Amino acid sequence: MLDNLDRLDDHFVSPRNAGVLLQANAVGSFGTLRWGDSVKLMLRIDRRTNRVDRAQFQAFGCSAAIAAASATTEMLSGKKLDDAAAISAADIADYLGGLPAERMYCAVMSYEALQRAIVAYRGGTVLQKTDATPSCKCLGVSQMMIERTIRFNRLTSMEQVTQHTKAAGSCSSCFKQIEGLLARVNAEMVEDGLIEKRDAYQLGSTPQRALDLKPRGEPQPGTNIFSAKIAPAHLRATPRPEPARAAPTATTTLELDAPTQATLIAEALDELRPHLKRDGGDCELVSIEGNIVYVRLSGNCVGCQLSSVTLSGVQAKLADKIGRPLRVVPVS
Incomplete structure (x- = not known):
């Protein structure tokens, strides 16, 4: 039996189901170069049985991001679609024997990609306009993504929010907005009986010094890591052959x-x-x-x-x- 560290390393050194799944009928991606990591899940779902027949992934990022995506594909194999949709970020982390607190966002990333793949397969809209509005502009993390991560993982501190979503991890510009979001969602979770009142985050609980130590930055434009212009060669789709063109003349070549x-x-x-x-x-x-x-x-x-x-x-x-x-x- 592999211990926790060995299991995480095993999925990183020898990732399962890596590569492009050409017969995929459900595809979901999450993350950008600005976010620092990205994962793309490709599923082949048997329409007769509604089961995941095969799952493969492409990932760009740290070892934990690759391991989490690899583990997710193993967890999906043979599952009915409803059971696959019920897989949580915590389930993915547990499958790996746990993740370091500062790498919990890797499990969340694979979870988000999985949900997008399933929604796309079912013919729904993957992202609503409100979900696309970033609360953390530096890293492009949306309000809806932060809110559902807080709820699903029962987060009660700003440190946990950053560990799971990276939000407010780059600078202090969005701290107050996300702090207010955490306090509101925690209050609703108390009413729903999901957490105890004593555990709910209260505005101002984070020491001001911790906030003062963060830099203030300007957001950078987001980039899809799987786009043709920025993706590493092994992540790009095979280009279609283009018709022959005349060789450029000296006047059209920029050196x-x-x-x-x-x-x-x-x-x-x-x-x-x-x-x-x-x-x-x-x-x-x-x-x-x-x-x-x-x-x-x-x-x-x-x-x-x-x-x-x-x-x-x-x-x-x-x-x-x-x-x-x-x-x-x-x-x-």
Whole structure:
């Protein structure tokens, strides 16, 4: 029997059911590059029995995000759709033998992707307008997502809300709004008998010093990690062949001078580094030689089983920034 840590590591090192499911008839995604992690669940549901015949996933993020998505696909196998819909984020975490408190959002992420897949299969609307309105603008976390996570997981502190949703984890701009949301939902949960009154969050319970230590930031535009422009190569759909085009003439080809290209590459890496640092890794620019960019991975990125995923993401980011493909090579 694997202990808790071994089970989590096992699903990360040897993820089950990873890859694209071409015959999927239910697909749900959650997360963005701005959020820091993303998962896409693809289900093949037998319409005669209403059971999940097969489940596969694609994920971009930390080891816990990959492990949670892997575990979710195993939990779904053979389940009736109603039973699959009843799987909670806590169930996913329990299946892995538990998750570190600061990684609980990974189970929530797979739960959200699962719910979107099921709603899409049943022909419903995945996101209502109110659900798309972000309460945490830095990370693009919606009010409805925060509220249902509080209810389903019976959260009673701002720290727990951040651990499960990342909301208010980047800066202090949205803290007061989310604090008010937590207090309101907890009061409703007390009325419904879900929590004790003594456990409900009260406005002002978080020390002001903890709030003062948070930076104030401006929100960055969100990006779908599975979009063609930003997704690593292994996450992109196979492009359809395009009709032959005439070769571009010298007057239509834009060539960047070396200093400009170097500046754009440095800017692209600076935009990616906060996401890597959030999971204990980093990626630094070493040198540029023509179309080859040499980088140095450090921290948790060194020796990581998915370092190739990180490099693919860096390569896609640079190509998007420069406007043409570049090769990214790691150096020690």
